[in-house]
Structure formats: C-alpha cells, structure tokens
Amino acid sequence: MKVVSPSYEILKDLDEQSLASRIEVCGRLCYKSEDKITPESAPPFIRRILKHGHNSVAEMAVLTLKIDLDSDAMSAQLFAAQPKYFQLDRIDKKTLLMSGSVRAFRELFLEHHTIKIVKAITTYLADRHPLFFEDILPKRALVIQQGVNVEKIPLSEVEKMPADLFAKHRYIAVKFIVNRAVTHEMVRHRPCGFLQESQRYCRYSDSKFGSQVTFIKPLFYQEGTEEYRIWEQAMAETEKLYVSLLETSTAQAARTVLPNSCKTELIVYANLLQWYHMFRLRTSKGADPSMREVMIPLLDDFKKEFPGIFDTLSVES
Numbered sequence: 001m002k003v004v005s006p007s008y009e010i011l012k013d014l015d016e017q018s019l020a021s022r023i024e025v026c027g028r029l030c031y032k033s034e035d036k037i038t039p040e041s042a043p044p045f046i047r048r049i050l051k052h053g054h055n056s057v058a059e060m061a062v063l064t065l066k067i068d069l070d071s072d073a074m075s076a077q078l079f080a081a082q083p084k085y086f087q088l089d090r091i092d093k094k095t096l097l098m099s100g101s102v103r104a105f106r107e108l109f110l111e112h113h114t115i116k117i118v119k120a121i122t123t124y125l126a127d128r129h130p131l132f133f134e135d136i137l138p139k140r141a142l143v144i145q146q147g148v149n150v151e152k153i154p155l156s157e158v159e160k161m162p163a164d165l166f167a168k169h170r171y172i173a174v175k176f177i178v179n180r181a182v183t184h185e186m187v188r189h190r191p192c193g194f195l196q197e198s199q200r201y202c203r204y205s206d207s208k209f210g211s212q213v214t215f216i217k218p219l220f221y222q223e224g225t226e227e228y229r230i231w232e233q234a235m236a237e238t239e240k241l242y243v244s245l246l247e248t249s250t251a252q253a254a255r256t257v258l259p260n261s262c263k264t265e266l267i268v269y270a271n272l273l274q275w276y277h278m279f280r281l282r283t284s285k286g287a288d289p290s291m292r293e294v295m296i297p298l299l300d301d302f303k304k305e306f307p308g309i310f311d312t313l314s315v316e317s
C-alpha cells in the first residue's frame with residue numbers, strides 16, 4: 001500500500017485549451033486513462049461519453065458569448081424560459097452576456113429550440129464546434145437568425161470585466177487529490193461541475209496503479225503514535241481483502257470494502273462566485289479539518305490569483 005499527503009492543483013491553463021481538449025483531459029481522470037491522449041483522441045472520446053450519457057464530462061468546458069439583439073423585446077422569450085446552469089447578464093438593453101458549459105448549451109437547444117436567440121446561439125456554436133451538436137442537431141436547423149448576433153468572448157476579455165461580472169463569468173478548475181470523505185463533501189456544492197476517479201473502473205491491483213491501493217495520510221493521527229499504527233494496520237488489511245476479491249470479481253464489486261481514507265482525484269469546476277461560497281463554508285471552524293487542510297492553502301492561492309475577489313475573505317482560527 002501507498003500513503004500520500006492530500007494536495008491540489010489549480011488547472012489555470014485548462015481554459016486556454018480547445019473545448020474538446022478540456023473535456024477530454026478532465027474526462028479521462030475518471031478512468032485514469034490520461035496516457036491515452038493523442039492529437040486525435042478527443043473527438044472519439046467525446047462521442048463515446050456523450051453516447052453513453054456520461055454528460056457531466058461536457059460540463060468541463062465553459063464559454064462566454066456576447067449576444068447583440070436588434071430589439072430588446074427579443075430577450076424576453078429567453079428570460080421567460082429560465083435557461084438552467086447559465087450565467088446570464090444584461091449588459092445593456094440590447095446586449096446579453098451568457099456563460100455556460102458545452103452541456104448547458106446542448107441542453108438549451110434540446111429544451112428550447114423554438115426560441116430565436118437559442119437558434120442563433122446553436123447555429124453559431126454548431127458551425128464552429130460541430131462535434132458537440134452532431135448527435136442532436138438536424139442539419140436543416142442551421143439557419144442564420146436575423147436580428148441576433150452571437151460572438152464568443154475570449155478569456156482575455158472576461159479577465160478585464162468589472163468584478164461583479166468577472167466573478168460570475170470566470171470559471172476555474174481545481175484538481176484535488178484527497179480522501180473519499182473530503183470528495184463526498186465537495187460534491188454537495190450543486191452549482192459546480194465535478195469529475196472523479198472511478199473506483200468502478202480503476203482496478204488498483206493493475207500495474208498502472210503500482211499494483212497497490214493508495215491512501216491519504218490522515219490529518220488526525222501522527223505517525224509513530226498507537227492511533228496511526230492502528231489506522232495503518234486497518235488500511236493494510238483492507239488492501240489485502242480488496243486484492244483477494246479482485247481475483248474473482250470486478251473492481252466495482254471489490255471496491256465495496258474500500259474505506260474513506262482511500263485516495264481519489266476530483267476536478268471541481270466552478271465560477272469564482274461559487275468558489276467564494278465554498279471557501280466561506282469549507283474554511284470555517286465548523287468545517288471538517290481534512291477539508292480545511294486543502295481549502296485554506298487553496299484560498300491563499302486564489303487570493304494571489306484573483307485579489308479583487310477573495311481579498312476580503314478571512315479564515316477563522
């Protein structure tokens with residue numbers, strides 16, 4: 001068995017990559033198949049995950065659109081539809097700012113394809129990114145809509161927005177390597193996108209995992225103490241049982257004996273506003289100490305990266 005300390009990495013460069021690359025890089029974390037990434041691997045991978053309904057993978061690429069309208073009245077239909085999982089702002093009477101994931105834009109079309117702005121958005125996106133719409137969009141629906149102009153806003157422009165818009169429209173992904181108890185708490189934050197290493201598919205007896213189970217060093221027990229010895233013994237025995245079950249059963253069956261201390265990888269993708277909310281809850285004195293162990297230093301890093309947004313947040317000691 002292997003014991004590692006918890007850690008995290010801000011995936012700062014993720015949003016600089018193409019939408020397809022972002023989706024593939026994050027999606028492969030579930031299967032720990034990052035070694036299979038090649039210059040051509042993204043389209044077949046994305047087609048496969050969409051076909052199987054593993055839709056949360058398509059939440060890992062967000063883009064921002066500026067929508068100019070000939071008339072103010074046109075936006076009423078869109079607001080009345082209450083599109084889900086978007087950040088939608090009215091910049092002025094005839095201009096909207098809309099951020100959402102590839103998944104959100106796909107489902108917007110599926111649910112509201114009769115709305116003129118939705119048709120214009122889908123036409124714009126499907127023209128540039130046919131891969132994301134080929135399974136849901138009949139060719140005849142690709143018609144230019146008069147009176148609506150859609151344009152993608154580059155990240156460099158999002159970065160220059162006033163703080164209130166920037167916090168809503170700038171998304172950041174963080175990859176955590178923590179125990180299963182911590183990820184179980186993180187995934188309670190509903191507005192975020194998540195992808196997690198799958199114990200159903202990952203078979204830790206395989207050589208790619210070093211033929212062993214990895215556990216996260218517990219914050220609560222110091223090495224050299226009797227408590228740590230008991231914890232270590234429990235993990236070693238669990239690993240033995242898990243490996244023996246794998247001789248006759250699948251990973252998804254054998255994983256039922258794995259404990260909370262098991263190492264897992266999780267990508268959390270959210271806008272800065274949601275990160276603010278998570279930091280407030282998850283660095284507080286009442287939060288799980290193992291959660292605070294990663295969230296407090298992560299907040300320090302966010303303060304350095306986005307001073308205007310996180311400066312005012314302080315950690316209770």
Ligand SMILES: Cc1cc2nc3c(=O)[nH]c(=O)nc-3n(C[C@H](O)[C@H](O)[C@H](O)COP(=O)(O)OP(=O)(O)OC[C@H]3O[C@@H](n4cnc5c(N)ncnc54)[C@H](O)[C@@H]3O)c2cc1C
Nearest residue numbers: 185188189190191192274277278281282284285286287288
């Ligand atoms: C110290 C601490 C102890 C906890 N203990 C427990 C526990 O014992 N058991 C347990 O089950 N959970 C526990 N939790 C989890 C907690 O109840 C929340 O589920 C979790 O922190 C997610 O945060 P959130 O509910 O603020 O919203 P998020 O899911 O992060 O959502 C962000 C915002 O979206 C809005 N929102 C999202 N979904 C809805 C909705 N369906 N309806 C209305 N508004 C919505 C809210 O405005 C919310 O503030 C604990 C959390 C903390 C920090």
